[in-house]
Amino acid sequence: MSHEILLTQLLYGSAGLLFFLLGAWSFISHEPLWRKLIALNIMGAGVFHVLVAVAYRGLDTPPDPVPHALVLTGIVVAVSATALALAFGRRLDREEPEQTSDIQGVDDREDGTHA
Amino acid sequence: MSSSNPQTLLIPLLLAAIGALLFWAFWSGLTGHEGERLAALALERVPESGASNPVTSVLLNFRAYDTLLELAVLLAALLGIWSLGPAAAPYQRASLLLDSLVGWVVPMLIIAGGYLLWIGGQAPGGAFQAGALLGAAGVTLALSGRPNAGLPGEPWLRVLAALGTLVFALVGLTLMGWGLGFLTYPPALAKWLILTIETGATLSIGATLAAAFLGGRPRTTRPAEP
Numbered sequence: 262m263s264h265e266i267l268l269t270q271l272l273y274g275s276a277g278l279l280f281f282l283l284g285a286w287s288f289i290s291h292e293p294l295w296r297k298l299i300a301l302n303i304m305g306a307g308v309f310h311v312l313v314a315v316a317y318r319g320l321d322t323p324p325d326p327v328p329h330a331l332v333l334t335g336i337v338v339a340v341s342a343t344a345l346a347l348a349f350g351r352r353l354d355r356e357e358p359e360q361t362s363d364i365q366g367v368d369d370r371e372d373g374t375h376a
Numbered sequence: 377m378s379s380s381n382p383q384t385l386l387i388p389l390l391l392a393a394i395g396a397l398l399f400w401a402f403w404s405g406l407t408g409h410e411g412e413r414l415a416a417l418a419l420e421r422v423p424e425s426g427a428s429n430p431v432t433s434v435l436l437n438f439r440a441y442d443t444l445l446e447l448a449v450l451l452a453a454l455l456g457i458w459s460l461g462p463a464a465a466p467y468q469r470a471s472l473l474l475d476s477l478v479g480w481v482v483p484m485l486i487i488a489g490g491y492l493l494w495i496g497g498q499a500p501g502g503a504f505q506a507g508a509l510l511g512a513a514g515v516t517l518a519l520s521g522r523p524n525a526g527l528p529g530e531p532w533l534r535v536l537a538a539l540g541t542l543v544f545a546l547v548g549l550t551l552m553g554w555g556l557g558f559l560t561y562p563p564a565l566a567k568w569l570i571l572t573i574e575t576g577a578t579l580s581i582g583a584t585l586a587a588a589f590l591g592g593r594p595r596t597t598r599p600a601e602p
Contacts, residue, residue, distance in 0.1 A: 267406060267407070270406055271403075271406070274402050274406070275399065275402075278395060278398050278399055278402065279395075281398070282391050282392075282394070282395045282398075285391055285394070286387060286388065286391050289387055290383075290384075290387055311402065315405065315406070316415075318415065323419065323430060324415075325413070325414065325415035325418075326415065326418050326419070326422075326430035326431045326433065326434045327414050327415065327418055327434055327438075327439070329431045329434075330431050330434040330435045330439060330443075333431065333435065333502070333504045333505075334435070334442070334443060334446040334504060336504070336508075337446070337450065337504050337507065337508060337581060337585070338446055338449050338450065338453075340585065340588075341449070341450050341453040341454070341584060341585065341588055342449075342453055344453065344457060344585075344588035344589065344591070345453045345456045345457055345588070347591065348456065348457040348460045348461070348588075348591055348592060349460060351460070351461070351464070351591060351592075352460045352461055355461065
């Protein structure tokens, strides 16, 4: 039984590590701000994945509550940090619209309502 | 990025090395541990924490300090967003079909949020999940063309956004005044104190997420279209 638990943890945890590495690769190698932001979020998802895998202790036992609590608050904090970063991106768009063509597309609501 | 760069080879190699290191750390964290783990310690004390759901016990009792600071992070993020400029222009008002769907979905989200808040004491649920649902209700309203996502005007919105941190800190300080230590709940009152904090936190998280989605300081509210 404990062998099965370890296998499950390894499977899910390794997937989380893979997410983290893919996100880190994308973060380093892509220029546009919004792509970096998505990459950061994928890295974060990988970290949450690893923490949830660590907390798993079999189907019959309750999971370790400490990593679960960390992930729970972490998700909400990550969402709000992403919103803050997007607000920074919009502000950059507004400040220098022609020089920062890379980050255009962070928000397309700037010029009036959607069609 | 240029493809003929040595970086294109170097970055994956470095990341593979980091990945191997992380995997080794993960592996030794899973297997190379003897003795008592934190989970056993936490689960053992759950009955005296005021909530029978272990995750809620950890969030609002054992690690309450951490959760308080996380609510403060949410508040700080919203203040940052507000200081960067006005909210984006609202979406166009949705058509009749979507609009009536929104009329169904939003009350459901609010009811589900209230349920999750209450059930969080005994089963999976709690302030963060309930707050996320309230935030989702706000996002739905914003996407269907309500310029302020169903949020109140700025003075009340400020109160709502700060409520979670405020209630949390006030409870902590009051307990300190009674000589119990910051956020050390007396077992008899723990359940109600946790529920009070969670209610404030839920409203705060929901309002903060919805306001963050608007992307800036609320515009002066125009009278809503009928």
